[in-house]
Amino acid sequence: MRSNMTTLCYIEDKSRYLMLHRVKKENDINRDKWIGVGGKFEPWESPEDCLLREVREETGLTLTNYSFRGIVTFLCDGDEALYMCLYTADGFEGDMLPDCAEGNLEWVEKDRVPTLELWEGDRIFFRLLEENHKFFSLKLRYEGDVLTEAVLDGEKIQGA
Numbered sequence: 001m002r003s004n005m006t007t008l009c010y011i012e013d014k015s016r017y018l019m020l021h022r023v024k025k026e027n028d029i030n031r032d033k034w035i036g037v038g039g040k041f042e043p044w045e046s047p048e049d050c051l052l053r054e055v056r057e058e059t060g061l062t063l064t065n066y067s068f069r070g071i072v073t074f075l076c077d078g079d080e081a082l083y084m085c086l087y088t089a090d091g092f093e094g095d096m097l098p099d100c101a102e103g104n105l106e107w108v109e110k111d112r113v114p115t116l117e118l119w120e121g122d123r124i125f126f127r128l129l130e131e132n133h134k135f136f137s138l139k140l141r142y143e144g145d146v147l148t149e150a151v152l153d154g155e156k157i158q159g160a
Contacts, residue, residue: 004080007051008038009066009087010129011059015110018059022103034108034116038084047085055089058100065091069129070136072121077143088129120147124157 011018020037022030039054041047047068055063066089074082096105108116113126121140128136141149150157 004082005041005047005050006038006082006084007041007047007054007087008036008072008084009051009055009063009089010036011055011061011063011092012088012090013107016107017110017113019106019108019113019116020058020100020103021106024101024103030119032117033122034113034118035122037102037105038087051085051087055092058097058102059105060097061092061094063089063092065089068135070125070133070138072125073137073139074121075139075141075149086125119145121150124150124152128152 018037019034021032021034023032025031037055037058038051039058041050042053045053051066052063055061066087068085069088070086072084072086074084076082110130114123118126121138121142124140125136125138128138137153139149139151140147
């Protein structure tokens with residue numbers, strides 16, 4: 001059974017985010033993009049189960065303090081909607097893995113993040129995270145790589 005639920009986490013360490021540069025898989029929708037860590041739910045998992053498992057698998061870290069920040073709905077080229085539970089974390093323990101099968105892990109200064117190769121919708125939720133926006137619902141519609149619609153808490157965002 002294919003899951004249409006995912007998690008994504010931006011782990012924070014002072015003024016940095018742990019970012020994943022997706023460069024290792026050929027047929028990766030996120031190829032060459034910089035994103036957080038996370039992945040698809042297993043059939044038996046809650047959002048928190050998925051978050052903790054994916055972070056541990058991709059980074060080697062165990063989260064000790066995290067917050068559920070929002071839900072992002074992706075609509076892409078007529079495919080079934082994909083729902084992403086977005087988290088931030090500022091507490092973790094353990095040693096980071098030397099290698100990740102998904103891409104290259106790198107601590108990036110927060111003010112440098114906008115210069116990275118990101119999805120346009122990611123720029124919106126980075127802004128919401130930095131503004132410490134309350135829990136949000138964000139709908140992003142893409143045609144190919146182009147963001148054609150963005151709706152925040154039921155209100156269309158101009159320019160998207």
